[in-house]
Amino acid sequence: LKPMKIISDLDVRINILDKIIPGLERISPRKWLYDPTGETLSLEQVLERFDNVLPSSFKSQEEPDWLENLRSNIHIRLIESQRLLNFVPNRSSRRSAETPSILSTVSAYSDELAKLMQDKFKEYGTISQSLDRTFPIRVVKQQSSTDLTDEQLRDQLNELEATRSRLIEVGLLDKDEDTEFQIQPQDIDESTKNALSVYVQDVEKKLSVFAEIASKIDLLRKIINNKFAYSYKEINFSKEKGFIVTTSYDSSLSNSKTILPTDLSSGEQHELVLLYELLFKVQPNSLVLIDEPELSLHVGWQVQFLKDLQDITQLADLNILMATHSPDIIQDRWDLTVELKGPQK
Structure with missing residues (x-):
């Protein structure tokens, strides 16, 4: 006490x-x-x-020495129960x-994510200009590689195209951006192998800029859309607007219509804000304190919460301590809990 x-x-x-x-x-x-x-x-x-x-x-x-050392060595972030307003x-x-x-908060984070995506796209553009400027001379100087087979080169090009498609899907690249990525040679001779080899290396460097943010957006999109499906909503992302929420609830509409993030229910906003904070606002190796994660959440979402949290902690490298009143959050993981009891008599 x-x-x-x-x-x-x-x-x-x-x-x-x-x-x-x-x-x-x-x-x-x-x-x-x-x-x-x-x-x-x-x-x-x-x-x-x-x-x-x-x-x-x-x-x-x-402070006692042990507490001072603990505070100086661990970065702590609190996610409060009142998290829908800034x-x-x-x-x-x-x-x-x-x-x-x-x-x-959901509007603020939408704007913030758009800015993060724009910054990454600018970084991508800077690297692209630098590599494109030196591409011809690097092709000329490239040593002929007998170790790289035609099949391996095709596989690398296919992997690049798959990565590009993923980046388009999460809103980091436009559909018409860098159409040269779509090269799929059927026959590769020695005169083109060196040039394509340099090209593959360059594109890998360009796209690596997006690796971390793309993984986070992809996971956020997967978890949120799994929840939003119950209310006929879907979330996507863009460099211009951040969160793009569409609904197809009105069956008389031929196409989905866009709604504002603030038009989401309180439970949907709580889920989106909480997951965004964990993925984008907390530095790696932090201890995150979450107060009442179950607020406004559908029981089905509470049941899924720990599994979603495990996926996030693996990607973002976090340790999490929660205070909850909900047995639906805990499910069968009572081994992870510590009960707060009153004074011993």
Whole structure:
């Protein structure tokens, strides 16, 4: 109970931070807007910046060595139960006292993913220009390779085409992008083998830029569409818009129609936001704390949650600790659980 008491006492103290520090306004459980600069500050940042004006009760107590070492060696990220809204400071006036804007998290993450995809595409373009510029001279200097058979070269070209198709499917490449990838030679002679060998190496370097983000988008798409199928929805991705959600629920429509991510149900948004955070917002080897993952989720989705989580942790290399009230989340994996009990009598 002692840790619980410490947390409770801290919560009581931080509730009055905005009354102690002029210009500080609390906008979420652990975030404050500092009006004079328009900055959004975490609890740690507030305590550090205003240490000289805070009462001694706010001063952090000395940590034991083992806890300090643990905190310094493990990156920890908390995914809170309130995860559908983001608080964004209003920066139109640095000294304005206006309430921060409230932005849907699913919209913010859609925009963020579009930016990540655009950045990767720019990186791809930079590498492509560099390789294309030196391609002719590298072909001329390429040594004839007797080890590479015609069949192996065809297999490599087929693999490149399969990779390109996958990147088109997840929205990282356009369908008409780099049509030269579609070369499928039926007959390869010695005069073309060297050029194609250099070409294969170049394309592998170009497409390797997308490897990590493509794997994450592919897994996100697979898990989400497995859930969305129940409500006749489907999610895809693009460099321009991020999340693209379509529905075919209205049978009178000849084609699927696009809906906004904010038009998703709360359960669908919770699932999308949570999975996106795990795949794109958490650095590898982190300890992720998830509060109530079952919020607004269909029972069938809760049953599938641990399996989906295992697929994500294998790809993203994460350790996860969850707090849940749902036996449907646990299923038959009680070996992974620790029950929180009351004080011993």
